[in-house]
Amino acid sequence: PGPDGVKRFGLRLQEGTAELLPGKPTSTWGINGDYLGPTLRAKRGDRVAMAVTNSLNEASTLHWHGMRLPAAMDGGPHQMIQSGQTWSPEWTVDQPAATTWYHPHPHGQTARHVYRGLAGMFLIDDDVALPRTYGTDDIPLIIQDKKFTPDGRLDEKSGGTFGILGDQILVNGTYDPFFQVTSQRVRFRVLNGSNAHVYNIGFADDRTFHVVAGDGGLLEKPVAAQRFRISPGERVEFVAGFQPGEQALLKSFEGDSDVESGDFDLIKFTAAGQLTPSPELPTKLASPTPASQPTKTRTFKLGGSNINGRDMDMTRVDEVVAAGAHEIWELNNTTFAHNFHIHEVAFRVLDIDGEAPPEYMRGPKDTVFVPGKTKVRLAVEFGRHTDPKTPYMYHCHILKHEDQGMMGQFVIV
Numbered sequence: 001p002g003p004d005g006v007k008r009f010g011l012r013l014q015e016g017t018a019e020l021l022p023g024k025p026t027s028t029w030g031i032n033g034d035y036l037g038p039t040l041r042a043k044r045g046d047r048v049a050m051a052v053t054n055s056l057n058e059a060s061t062l063h064w065h066g067m068r069l070p071a072a073m074d075g076g077p078h079q080m081i082q083s084g085q086t087w088s089p090e091w092t093v094d095q096p097a098a099t100t101w102y103h104p105h106p107h108g109q110t111a112r113h114v115y116r117g118l119a120g121m122f123l124i125d126d127d128v129a130l131p132r133t134y135g136t137d138d139i140p141l142i143i144q145d146k147k148f149t150p151d152g153r154l155d156e157k158s159g160g161t162f163g164i165l166g167d168q169i170l171v172n173g174t175y176d177p178f179f180q181v182t183s184q185r186v187r188f189r190v191l192n193g194s195n196a197h198v199y200n201i202g203f204a205d206d207r208t209f210h211v212v213a214g215d216g217g218l219l220e221k222p223v224a225a226q227r228f229r230i231s232p233g234e235r236v237e238f239v240a241g242f243q244p245g246e247q248a249l250l251k252s253f254e255g256d257s258d259v260e261s262g263d264f265d266l267i268k269f270t271a272a273g274q275l276t277p278s279p280e281l282p283t284k285l286a287s288p289t290p291a292s293q294p295t296k297t298r299t300f301k302l303g304g305s306n307i308n309g310r311d312m313d314m315t316r317v318d319e320v321v322a323a324g325a326h327e328i329w330e331l332n333n334t335t336f337a338h339n340f341h342i343h344e345v346a347f348r349v350l351d352i353d354g355e356a357p358p359e360y361m362r363g364p365k366d367t368v369f370v371p372g373k374t375k376v377r378l379a380v381e382f383g384r385h386t387d388p389k390t391p392y393m394y395h396c397h398i399l400k401h402e403d404q405g406m407m408g409q410f411v412i413v
């Protein structure tokens with residue numbers, strides 16, 4: 001923070017060149033660099049002030065996915081930054097510790113802007129005894145799939161139903177990545193920053209690890225798991241243990257829908273011969289959320305590329321929500337795989353086709369996978385930043401679907 005107590009960040013959307021495939025430099029976009037953007041950090045109570053400069057040749061935006069903030073600061077399609085302009089949102093971080101992220105949100109263009117490399121993490125720090133030394137035992141893993149043309153350029157042809165489904169995986173923009181483990185336990189913050197691909201993540205040797213957080217923050221306690229599923233926009237934090245001198249491989253395993261096709265190696269690990277001792281995992285991470293009485297149920301029918309039969313219209317407000325409301329949102333997917341993200345909120349997944357979600361999905365979330373022909377019910381808690389004129393978005397985070405208009409707008413009043 002500066003002398004005025006405000007934490008200032010300068011971000012520039014710019015063109016770049018990156019060797020995403022070894023020996024084949026390709027045109028990319030990045031934030032303060034050639035590809036992806038810096039990891040930002042703040043803690044609850046911080047006042048943050050952004051200066052987002054658009055040095056691209058076209059308009060874009062920067063949306064704070066997972067941040068709970070006033071709609072005018074949200075960086076959605078209504079907060080366009082023209083080429084050459086600077087946008088300066090400012091807000092007070094007031095939400096539990098979490099791994100949030102940022103990416104552009106220009107209506108109809110989000111898929112292209114994110115695919116070219118505009119995204120980064122924004123961490124809200126916690127105060128529990130989890131590994132927290134960034135780059136040593138607290139590691140971001142931004143997972144993205146890419147398609148390349150034979151000469152190594154990003155292939156942007158978005159073909160089929162889901163748009164781009166690549167056959168190469170990059171982690172933090174790196175091809176064939178590895179990580180040198182130096183401590184007994186490492187915390188990984190996984191962000192699925194892909195346009196469409198859904199991953200089923202686990203170790204090649206099926207070792208057990210502990211999921212500690214979802215999109216919106218810490219789980220009540222660490223949850224033992226061997227696999228978790230993560231769809232575009234979602235975040236999962238987990239802590240894994242390593243033995244001195246061992247090698248390990250994190251993978252994505254083929255799933256049962258079109259967006260989960262293929263097995264991929266994500267990242268290789270080599271553990272040092274001597275590992276720094278790590279504290280035991282705490283048995284308790286967050287307090288249970290008190291049960292609330294929802295005052296309203298809204299239903300959303302997910303069609304092929306629309307919601308409730310309507311395409312996104314930037315001049316139409318679809319839902320009006322009372323400040324601080326608790327509501328049930330029922331998603332009824334009548335077609336193929338989608339997912340669903342709501343800006344500004346924290347929600348709990350109540351059930352998926354009537355059944356409780358896996359334990360690792362029971363923390364606060366803002367994005368959820370909705371498999372084909374499935375019903376998902378969410379208990380949604382809305383914030384108190386009222387603005388009857390500026391809407392927040394809810395949408396499918398498969399970016400081709402979002403761009404096709406599978407998005408709606410709500411205001412908090």
Ligand code: C2O
Pocket residue numbers: 063065103105233341343393395397
């Ligand atoms: Cu990550 Cu409305 O977006």
Ligand code: CU
Pocket residue numbers: 063064065066341342343344
């Ligand atoms: Cu968002």
Ligand code: CU
Pocket residue numbers: 337338339396397398401402406
């Ligand atoms: Cu979709």
